[in-house]
Amino acid sequence: MHPYKAGSKSGIVVRAFLDDAVTCEVVDVSKPDGPRYPLKRLTDDGFFEGILPKRKNVFKYRLRIERYNGEIRQFYDPYSFLPSLSDNDVYLFNEGNEHQAHNKMGAQLRELDGVAGVSFAVWAPSAKRVSLVGDFNHWDGRYHPMRSLGASGIWEVFVPGLAAGAKYKFEIGTQHEYPLLKTDPYGTRFESPPGNASIVCKVDGYEWNDAEWIKTRESTDWANAPISIYEMHVGSWKRVIEDASRPLSYRELAGELVAYLKDMQYTHVEFMPLSEHPFDGSWGYQVTGFFAPTYRFGSPEDFMYLVDTLHQNGIGVIMDWVPAHFPTDSFALGEFDGTALYEHADPRQGFHQDWGTYIFNYGRNEVCTFLIASALAWCERYHIDGLRVDAVASMLYLDYSREEGQWIPNQYGGRENLEAINFLRRTNDLVHKYYPGTLMIAEESTAFPGVTKPTSEGGLGFDMKWNMGWMHDTLEYFQKDPIYRKYEHHQLSFGMLYQYSENFTQVFSHDEIVHGKNSMMMKMPGEPMSNKARQLRLLYAFMWMWPGKKTLFMGCDFGQSAEWAHAGSLDWHLLQYMDHEGVQKVVRDLNRIYREIPGLAAGDNRPDGFEWINASDADNSVLTFLRNGSEKTDTLAVVGNYTPVQREGFRVGVPYPGYWKEILNTDAKDYGGLGFGNDGGVVADEVEWDGRPYSIKLELPPVSMSVFRFQGEA
Numbered sequence: 001m002h003p004y005k006a007g008s009k010s011g012i013v014v015r016a017f018l019d020d021a022v023t024c025e026v027v028d029v030s031k032p033d034g035p036r037y038p039l040k041r042l043t044d045d046g047f048f049e050g051i052l053p054k055r056k057n058v059f060k061y062r063l064r065i066e067r068y069n070g071e072i073r074q075f076y077d078p079y080s081f082l083p084s085l086s087d088n089d090v091y092l093f094n095e096g097n098e099h100q101a102h103n104k105m106g107a108q109l110r111e112l113d114g115v116a117g118v119s120f121a122v123w124a125p126s127a128k129r130v131s132l133v134g135d136f137n138h139w140d141g142r143y144h145p146m147r148s149l150g151a152s153g154i155w156e157v158f159v160p161g162l163a164a165g166a167k168y169k170f171e172i173g174t175q176h177e178y179p180l181l182k183t184d185p186y187g188t189r190f191e192s193p194p195g196n197a198s199i200v201c202k203v204d205g206y207e208w209n210d211a212e213w214i215k216t217r218e219s220t221d222w223a224n225a226p227i228s229i230y231e232m233h234v235g236s237w238k239r240v241i242e243d244a245s246r247p248l249s250y251r252e253l254a255g256e257l258v259a260y261l262k263d264m265q266y267t268h269v270e271f272m273p274l275s276e277h278p279f280d281g282s283w284g285y286q287v288t289g290f291f292a293p294t295y296r297f298g299s300p301e302d303f304m305y306l307v308d309t310l311h312q313n314g315i316g317v318i319m320d321w322v323p324a325h326f327p328t329d330s331f332a333l334g335e336f337d338g339t340a341l342y343e344h345a346d347p348r349q350g351f352h353q354d355w356g357t358y359i360f361n362y363g364r365n366e367v368c369t370f371l372i373a374s375a376l377a378w379c380e381r382y383h384i385d386g387l388r389v390d391a392v393a394s395m396l397y398l399d400y401s402r403e404e405g406q407w408i409p410n411q412y413g414g415r416e417n418l419e420a421i422n423f424l425r426r427t428n429d430l431v432h433k434y435y436p437g438t439l440m441i442a443e444e445s446t447a448f449p450g451v452t453k454p455t456s457e458g459g460l461g462f463d464m465k466w467n468m469g470w471m472h473d474t475l476e477y478f479q480k481d482p483i484y485r486k487y488e489h490h491q492l493s494f495g496m497l498y499q500y501s502e503n504f505t506q507v508f509s510h511d512e513i514v515h516g517k518n519s520m521m522m523k524m525p526g527e528p529m530s531n532k533a534r535q536l537r538l539l540y541a542f543m544w545m546w547p548g549k550k551t552l553f554m555g556c557d558f559g560q561s562a563e564w565a566h567a568g569s570l571d572w573h574l575l576q577y578m579d580h581e582g583v584q585k586v587v588r589d590l591n592r593i594y595r596e597i598p599g600l601a602a603g604d605n606r607p608d609g610f611e612w613i614n615a616s617d618a619d620n621s622v623l624t625f626l627r628n629g630s631e632k633t634d635t636l637a638v639v640g641n642y643t644p645v646q647r648e649g650f651r652v653g654v655p656y657p658g659y660w661k662e663i664l665n666t667d668a669k670d671y672g673g674l675g676f677g678n679d680g681g682v683v684a685d686e687v688e689w690d691g692r693p694y695s696i697k698l699e700l701p702p703v704s705m706s707v708f709r710f711q712g713e714a
Helices: 087-095 211-219 250-264 300-312 365-382 392-396 418-434 468-478 482-488 490-497 529-545 572-576 578-596 601-605
Strands: 002-006 009-017 021-028 036-041 047-052 061-067 072-076 106-112 115-123 129-134 154-160 167-173 179-182 228-232 268-271 289-293 316-321 357-359 386-389 439-442 464-466 504-508 549-553 610-614 622-627 636-641 647-654 659-665 681-683 694-700 704-710
Touching: 009 036, 021 047, 087 365, 106 154, 115 167, 129 154, 211 300, 228 250, 228 578, 250 300, 250 578, 268 386, 289 300, 289 365, 300 316, 300 365, 316 365, 316 439, 365 386, 365 418, 392 418, 418 439, 468 482, 468 490, 468 504, 468 529, 490 610, 529 549, 529 578, 529 622, 529 636, 529 704, 549 578, 572 578, 578 659, 610 647, 622 647, 636 647, 636 694, 681 694, 694 704
Parallel strands: 228 268, 228 549, 268 316, 316 386, 386 439, 439 464, 464 504, 504 549
Antiparallel strands: 002 009, 009 047, 021 036, 021 061, 036 047, 061 072, 106 115, 115 154, 129 167, 167 179, 610 622, 622 636, 636 704, 647 694, 659 681, 659 704
16 A cells, blocks of 8 residues: 555555455445445455545555455555664664674564564565465565665565464475575574475574573683583484484473483583574584574474473573584575575685585674674574584685685685684674573684684684694594604694683594594404503593583493494493493592592693603503692692503602592492502602602502592591
């Protein structure tokens, strides 16, 4: 409806497209029993028009139709409503400073002028037209053409009467004349392939019961708190064998996962990407729905229930988040409006050769708005406690995995992706601003400086960084036959040279146990399995006693023999064997020690939390160091014997006289070991050793770690 004037004549003109209507009339909402204004059907396919010469001003109205089956319907016209986005909303969106884009773009359940419905908004600046299509209009683009909001590139329409559950897509008319059918970039729920339609979803109706956890999270100094993360892939954690071997749902997972994490003493769980993705084999890392939990395990509300249950049991939730790239699926973000919109047009900047995916154009304000909104939405809607940002190295460098001539330098001629760096800094700052206590974790494998420094000091602003260097050196060392380890002793100690350059988490992730790399258990040298288990128990003890937070992939904590397979289940039956149960028991006890000893975690990022005792005993392949806690009685002496040689009467220097209690011995029979050890503890002698005034005389079991806690002077 809009005013018209033709010569001396004026009035109101109303037009509507209704292919299932025989007749159509306009009803004045303020006078429901008043006159009706008939519209004339001008075309066979349902285009109606009518002129109201006696009405000079637009008014609130409904359309009343009679359908071919005789049914009478009366409803509001979508085009009788003003845009749901304000001029300021549009301005901030284009400027890149709209931090609530996830609550304004896409499909939003709302009321306009007292009428319930759904507003739709999509950014497609190069489109000639955009139509909303769905199961409510026969997927016909003639029903709901969207209005262009000028130079902003945003198209918008409000559909009264539409409710949650409606399926929809955007039909985009391109400059090339052919239309594209695209899912909603801001969609909050999607149907399964091959349909892939977006689904209108209410995401603010869940009643949360985690206020106590959120309050604790906000007040916790996580840099000085224990963080032990269980990384997992939901689809392959456990399967329901009797039901076609399907994975557990979000709600089923809530009970079983909470019980396992609490028993194992983990502080957090990290989910590999649960954002919507079409291809199972991508493990979730090729995302098409940046705001939607995947349909595979239940509804968005089911996922909220899972997070809520974890929080009520004191367990934090970290999500893998993938702002580095996106897949080329034709229904998703790629060439969204017929042009390179979210990606760079030049493949030297916009196409990732290794993964066959598009790279985001971080130089576009609207793209950064989209990605920042994704990060904030997971925190707001799903109470996520941290985001592990995937493939940060590929974002930081323009020449990542490229040869000379395959990349374009930045404006200063350098290789750094300045726009991506700025985007990461902004994202980290905004997440920390709006959701205090939320962890931002970087998977970053280069020596880029200041990844975990605050942005105010020129850093990227992450809270933690995966310690990939430590992981590679340690695995390389442990995979060697022990007879050669004395020549590689430096690989165990080298990490201390850069340990405090960043806030690290030690990590053995899913990437280390796929594609022919072998499982953690099978990486260990020697036969039989008991020898491998002995090596793995030592490796995990070294990891937990080394400064830094901890991250371990599922199945690794009980020494799964096979590589991880995303389409199967972990081999839980292996826990009937002592070699595997013993590894699990060690990890459980390591988590307990890490969480219970005051100040141990506080030393993860402080040089005064660590002291070498002897880092150079390569001939014996023995490495010894101290972990300092809050008090003297929290001091740990960590003694690792990395060869299958039992060493008797081995002296280790310590700083204090008195009794040192043996709180961990990875060779204990309870772990499947041989049972050699030190009878629960030793008393320090006044014998100078390793540059220390006192020393303890130990029995070192083969391939084992012993940890002693100072109990006080006798």
